[in-house]
Amino acid sequence: MPETFTDLGSVTAPSGLLVLGMATWIDYWPELGAPLGERARTAAAAGGAHLQDEECEAVAVPAAADRPLRVRATTSPSPFDEEPAIATLEIELGLPWPADADPTVPIPLGDLPVDRCGTVIGDAVALEAWTGLGGDSTDGLADVTYWGRHEDDAHAHFGGERIVWHGVDGPHGWLDLPLAEAAARTAELTTWHGGLHGTGVAVSLDAHTDHYLAERAGWDHPLRTGTVEVGGCPxxxxxxxxxxxxxxHHGERGWGQVYPVTLEADPAGGTVLRWTIPPYEDD
Structure with a gap:
């Protein structure tokens, strides 16, 4: 039975270097040595390879520099709630299948864990500009959200819109506030008791880092995917x-929760990067 793919969008790789990597650690590569683009260039020269330095992991491959590269996925039911979850991730590389390789045999590149804080696909050099967890806002803006037992009382006092996350009502709050205003509202909410004992609500201030904006871009997608611009590239x-x-996926690499990444030939004779997450089996 043929696989049914869902289009997730497209990316570009003007450097000719494409990365599939753990979002948590994208901005840590230069702190451990060579920048991501340099490491990816070495990997791509060998046809593609898995990269790992301490907790940082990615797969880097050569890709066409002059066209959009389509990303798509198949799904399988999540064992948690039976909702669709990504089972196969496939990225067109815009390059022909190697003439000296058997198109019926995938080329293994290693494996990757599912990073609890997200996965990114993009140009290796552009991703050197990625602002990760704890980074500075890229546009001087931030989001403020609040929730908890006394959320309704706080909403009556402070206002704020209901924010929809993944098709359901999330917390109240404000999107796209200037940083100073976001900090002031966070301080007011944090110190508010609403005439009740104890803290009124839980509050989060999220600066517009690339990591946060990528997560936010997936709020309205059933597979939690979205595109952001980083270093001039989608x-x-x-x-x-x-x-x-x-x-x-809990435990990730430390508990052997890793999944194979391969190069494979598509029906038209091109090359795709494939990450395969097998259906869950209850042992």
Whole structure:
């Protein structure tokens, strides 16, 4: 039975170097030695390879520099809630299948864990500009959200819109506030008691880092995927349902929860990068 793919969007790789990597650690590569682009160039010269330095992991491959590269996925039911979850991720590389390789035999490149904080696909050099967890806002803006037992009382006092996450009502809050205003509202909410004992609500201030904006771009997509611009290039971010992650991927590499990445020939004779996450089996 043929696989049914869902289009997730497209990325570009003007450097000719494409990376599939763990979102948590994209901005850490230069702190451990060579920048990501330099490491990816070495990997691509060998036809593609898995990269790992301490907790940082990615796969880097050569890709066409002059065209969009389509990303698509198949799904399987999550064991957590039976909702569709990514089972196969496939990225067109815009390059012909190697003439000296058997098109019926995948070329293994290693494996990757499902990073609890997301996965990114994009140009290796552009991703050197990625602002990750704890980074500075890229546009001087931030989002403020609040929730908890006394959320309704706080909403009556402070206002704020209901924010929809993944098709359901999320917390109240404000999107795209200037940083100073976001900090002031966060301080007001944090110190507010609403005439009740104890803290009124839980509050989060999220600066517009690339990591956060990639996550936010997936709020309205059933597979939690969205595109952001980084270093002048579209980069695709993939978020993972936390319940699904806890059931299927928890522990990541330390517990052997890793999944194979291969190069494969497509029916037209081109090359795709494929990451295969097998259906869950309850042992």
């Amino acid at each position: 980069v695709l971010g993939i978020g993972w349902d936390q319940g699904d992650h806890a059931v299927r």
